[in-house]
Amino acid sequence: MSNRIEELRKLTELDAVPGNEGECRQYMRQRLDVCADKVEYDRLGSIIGSKVGAKNGPRVMLAGHMDEVGFMVSKIDDNGFLKFTTLGGWWSQVMLAQQVKITTASGEKIMGVIGSKPPHILKPEERTKPAEIDSMYIDIGVSNKEEAEKAGIKPGDMITPYIEFREMVNGDYLLGKAFDNRIGCAIALEVMEALTTQSHPNELFSVGTVQEEVGLRGAQTAAHIVQPEIAFAVDVGIADDTPGCKNEYGAMGKGLQITLKDASMIGHKALREFMVALCEELDIPFQYQVMNGGGTDAGKIHTAGAGAPSMSISIPSRYIHSHTSMIHKQDYINCVTLLTEAVKRLDRETVDKIIRD
Secondary structure, X not given: OOHHHHHHHHHHHOOOEOOXXXXXXXXXXXXXXXXXXXXXXXXXXXXXXXXXXXXXXXXXXXXXXXXXXXXXXXXXXXXXXXEEEEEOOOOHHHOOOOEEEEEOOOOOEEEEEEEOOOHHHOOHHHHOOOOOHHHOEEEOOOOXXXXXXXXXXXXXXXXXXXXXXXXXXXXXXXXXXXXXHHHHHHHHHHHHHHXXXXXXXXXXXXXXXXXXXXXXXXXXXXXXXXXXXXXXXXXXXXXXXXXOOOOOOOOOOOOEEEEEEOOOOXXXXXXXXXXXXXXXXXXXXXXXXXXXXXXXXXXXXXXXXXXXXXXXXXXXXXXXXXXXXXXXXXXXHHHHHHHHXXXXXXXXXXXXXXXXX
């Protein structure tokens, strides 16, 4: 496993849900301390690394959100089973019988499994319906509430999916949890690291935002600090290249995704044309994507301050908002290359032209 993929493994295996992004923030701090000129935070916990290539140059923001979809303990019943609430969007059919980790206040990790009523005792009419989330619970293997509390569990504790990162049969296919959106964090870090030895005519801000999955909240507060003039949200997109799908959104390995619009914003036309021309110049494959539901951090960033030409660039991913997801390594590498080259070319004249156009 190459060093960059090993670092991606570390990122995905961290546990960080909306409102509890500390593990990912600490990891990003370690890497930003090496490559950034300055590291700061907003008051919600987003981390902002900045690097000055040209003093008073245009302010360029790359944002990846640190939080993953997960859960929070809401109650421990008398028999030691945990009730939970969702953090981010979940579809009940992908949840049952999946292993999870509960992180206690002391940082201890406790394993559990999501359960519900056994199928053998379901009524005929129940068998044809998906299990409702509020009927589910987490079994940590204790006999009563006191045992669960003695283990350190209490309401408010973070719950995250459990899966081991791995390279698949074709080594370009990577399987893991939380590609949504540790892949964006990884790209933001790699671009700044690449520019430690290269010049760029602007001020670059690589940002790990908080609470994207519950309303793009950290993007809004971080953007108030950065006040970007150009912004990119780097996230995952839909790969519907699997059986039963129509392949209308994107396919893994066929290129990064340039989002024309989603429910939170319309991508800036002139910035999009700049990036498409750069893809064509560098021979980087890309796909267009339209998402009528959902959004990315760019939805909040583009309206910060006086506004910033913004767009979302995504990595096609299968099975997002579940316990496991899959991406293609070349899409990831190409996205790092594209954004590094974009930052190197976004000088004052180019940014002003994008804004005027």
